[in-house]
Amino acid sequence: MSDFLPTGIQLTYLVAASLFILGLKKLGSPATARNGNVIAAVGMLLAIAATLLNQQVLNYQMILLGLAIGSAIGAVAAYTVQMTQMPQMVGLLNGLGGSASALVAVAEFWRLLETSQPIGLDVNISMLLDVFIGGITFTGSTVAFAKLQGILKGTPITYPLQQPFNILLLVAYIVGSGFLIVDPYNLPVFLGVVGVSLLLGVLFVIPIGGGDMPVVISLLNSLSGLAAAAAGFVVMNNMLIIAGALVGASGLILTQIMCKAMNRSLFSVLFSAFGTDGGGGAGATGGATDQVVRSIDPEEGAMMLGYARSVVIVPGYGMAVAQAQHGVRELADQLERMGVDVKYAIHPVAGRMPGHMNVLLAEANVPYEQLYDMEDVNPQFEQTDVALIIGANDVVNPAARSDKNSPIYGMPILEVDRAKQTIVIKRGMSKGFAGVDNSLFYKDKTSMLFGSAKDMVGKLVSEVKQL
Numbered sequence: 415m416s417d418f419l420p421t422g423i424q425l426t427y428l429v430a431a432s433l434f435i436l437g438l439k440k441l442g443s444p445a446t447a448r449n450g451n452v453i454a455a456v457g458m459l460l461a462i463a464a465t466l467l468n469q470q471v472l473n474y475q476m477i478l479l480g481l482a483i484g485s486a487i488g489a490v491a492a493y494t495v496q497m498t499q500m501p502q503m504v505g506l507l508n509g510l511g512g513s514a515s516a517l518v519a520v521a522e523f524w525r526l527l528e529t530s531q532p533i534g535l536d537v538n539i540s541m542l543l544d545v546f547i548g549g550i551t552f553t554g555s556t557v558a559f560a561k562l563q564g565i566l567k568g569t570p571i572t573y574p575l576q577q578p579f580n581i582l583l584l585v586a587y588i589v590g591s592g593f594l595i596v597d598p599y600n601l602p603v604f605l606g607v608v609g610v611s612l613l614l615g616v617l618f619v620i621p622i623g624g625g626d627m628p629v630v631i632s633l634l635n636s637l638s639g640l641a642a643a644a645a646g647f648v649v650m651n652n653m654l655i656i657a658g659a660l661v662g663a664s665g666l667i668l669t670q671i672m673c674k675a676m677n678r679s680l681f682s683v684l685f686s687a688f689g690t691d692g693g694g695g696a697g698a699t700g701g702a703t704d705q706v707v708r709s710i711d712p713e714e715g716a717m718m719l720g721y722a723r724s725v726v727i728v729p730g731y732g733m734a735v736a737q738a739q740h741g742v743r744e745l746a747d748q749l750e751r752m753g754v755d756v757k758y759a760i761h762p763v764a765g766r767m768p769g770h771m772n773v774l775l776a777e778a779n780v781p782y783e784q785l786y787d788m789e790d791v792n793p794q795f796e797q798t799d800v801a802l803i804i805g806a807n808d809v810v811n812p813a814a815r816s817d818k819n820s821p822i823y824g825m826p827i828l829e830v831d832r833a834k835q836t837i838v839i840k841r842g843m844s845k846g847f848a849g850v851d852n853s854l855f856y857k858d859k860t861s862m863l864f865g866s867a868k869d870m871v872g873k874l875v876s877e878v879k880q881l
Contacts, residue, residue, distance in 0.1 A: 419467065426464035427653040433457030434660050444772045445782040461653045496737070500773060501631060501766035505559040508634040512551025515641035515658075516611070519544035522648050523604055533598040537648060542591045542607065544644035549611025550618060551637040557619040558630055562766055571620040577685065580617050583610055618684075626683045629672045631767045633680075636665025668768055675762035675788070677824045705856040707843070712870060715837050715863050716877030719745075722799035722835075724755040726791060728828055729771045730764050732805015732840060736867035739778040742804060745875050746780070752881070758784050759791040759801075759828050761809035792829045801833035803854075805840065805867050811852045822850055836860045839870045 434457045440450025466477065495503050519541040526533050560566040590607040594600060622630050639661025646654030673680050710718075719725055727746065733739060746756045758780065764771045772785065786794075795801065803810055812831045813820040830836050836859055845851055854860055863870050 423464045423468060424652065426460050427656070430457040430461040430464070430653060431656045431660075433460070434657060438660060438664055443782075444769075444776060444785060447772075447776075458657075461657070465651070465653065499563075501627070501770065502559050502562045504631055504767055505555045505562060505634070508631070508638045509552045509555030509559065511638035512548040512555060512634075512641045514548075515638070515645040516545050516548025516552060516608075518645040519548065519648050520608065527599055527601065530599075535595065538595055538598050540644055540647035542594065544641060544648055545608055546587060546591075546611045547637055547644055548641035549608060550615040551634055551641050553612045553615030554619045554630075554637075555615075555634045557616055558627065558634060561619075562627060566620075570623045576617070576621060580614065583614055583617070586610055587614070622684065626676075627766050628763045628768055628770070629669060629676070629680070629683045632665055632668040632672055636662050636669060639663075639665055672763055672768060675826060677826055707855050707862050708858075708860065710837070710861040710863055712863065712873035713877050715861065715870075716874050716881060718800055718835055718837060718861070719749060719754070719802065719874065720752055720878045720881040722749075722754055724757075724798050725749060725800045725802060726757045726759050726786075726795065726798045726830070726833065728759045728761075728764075728801060728803045728806050728810060728830060729775065730804060730806025730809065731766060731770070732807075733867050734765055734770065734774055734805070736805065736869075738804065738867040738871045739774045739780075741868055741871035741875060743775075743778040743780050745871055745878065746784075748875055748878050752878070756784065757786050757791065757794070759786055759788070759830075761788055761806070761828050764806060764809050788826060788828055795829050795832040798833040799835065801830035801836045803830060803836065803838045803840075804871065807840075807845070807852055808850065810854055811850060812857075813850065813853050817853070820850060830854065831857060831859070834859065837863055839863045839865070839867050841866060 433453050437450040437452075437454030437457065440446040440453065442450075466474070491503065522537075523533075523541055525531075526537075557566065587607055587610045590603050590610065593603050594607070597603070619630060639658045641658070643655050643658030643662060646652070646656075646658055669680065673683060676683075725746075727742060729739070729742065733742065746758075749756050758775060760771050762768070765774075775785065776782075806828075808814075808822060808825075808827075810828050810830045811820075811822060812827070812829075814822045814825040814827045815829070817823055831854055836854065836857070838855060838860060840855075840862065842864065843855065855862060863874075
């Protein structure tokens with residue numbers, strides 16, 4: 415039995431890794447994402463069970479206590495956190511993953527220090543990488559959470575000589591790491607590099623604006639996986655290495671997809687200090703322009719929608735804030751009963767995290783076949799009678815296509831301005847995360863429906879029913 419146990423554990427790890435890969439594959443589509451989550455969760459359960467059977471695990475009481483506390487916190491969070499707060503939740507989970515990995519390296523260093531066991535070069539380098547990546551992920555994700563939650567302002571926070579100071583800190587970490595390779599048991603230097611990694615995480619995220627948060631969230635998710643892989647090398651656990659590598663690789667791929675959707679390089683996202691939470695006026699005219707907008711009431715909006723042959727709904731963060739997704743589904747159902755063809759156009763960076771709109775619409779049981787990616791729906795806008803924009807801003811701004819002086823010029827957008835008519839539901843004329851005025855609002859074919867997304871959608875439903 416004792417001879418079979420190590421082999422059995424490794425075989426279980428192999429099965430768990432296979433389930434992780436299958437789960438990630440299914441996460442690539444909204445239609446299979448839920449099953450993908452379940453499959454990956456089963457894989458994690460097998461990995462945990464196999465690890466607990468490992469003879470090197472000595473204190474089961476503490477492990478079970480940690481499992482109980484963590485499970486209780488996770489269950490409460492899952493049931494109480496609102497869907498609009500999911501980006502913040504993801505940011506926190508990324509940070510906790512990074513901190514857990516970094517603490518593994520710290521604990522291993524402390525154990526080797528107290529027992530005076532020799533620290534091999536491979537273990538030493540693994541610990542330093544784990545502390546570096548895990549520390550940056552923890553504090554960087556914490557800052558991202560604070561920006562998304564409104565604790566810190568979403569605009570880029572910059573100061574003179576910011577990048578040279580960051581480079582100086584990075585050099586300090588490299589020098590400290592070199593010193594620890596020569597003298598592995600130097601506790602003050604080790605604590606110093608831990609502190610530098612935590613500071614680098616803060617300085618890494620504060621100059622990034624709200625408009626780039628989806629990219630930052632996906633990048634930090636990737637870093638949390640890389641930190642876990644480094645922790646696996648520290649404790650020589652194959653499952654941790656494989657799982658961390660999968661998360662790290664998938665996160666990097668997603669980050670690249672998000673950058674492509676914004677037509678910007680990752681370097682530009684991280685170091686250009688671009689993006690803002692925008693201004694906040696609630697009037698029907700913008701303070702920075704004397705252009706005129708056309709405002710309508712729900713009755714007129716309902717007539718435009720109800721007598722259309724085709725409607726494309728474009729959800730944005732305003733819909734998420736107002737929790738209007740269920741009302742949107744009801745509106746779409748009512749329009750379909752009247753013979754209107756309804757589609758949903760999803761921009762890759764709509765919202766505050768990758769897939770934010772897909773998650774919200776899935777919660778409202780919107781049929782997956784009605785969700786269209788930007789590349790698929792853009793050619794259809796010219797044949798669309800009405801494009802209904804609910805709380806979206808930058809991702810529908812025609813300036814990205816036509817104004818070479820605009821900061822968002824070149825960013826792929828949902829080309830709603832090509833539709834025959836456009837209705838925009840918005841509280842006011844405030845700018846989006848990018849801090850850019852939206853020229854769509856002033857076009858002749860655009861009608862503004864001012865008010866809360868949830869209230870306006872509810873009124874549209876009532877008016878459509880009366881047609």
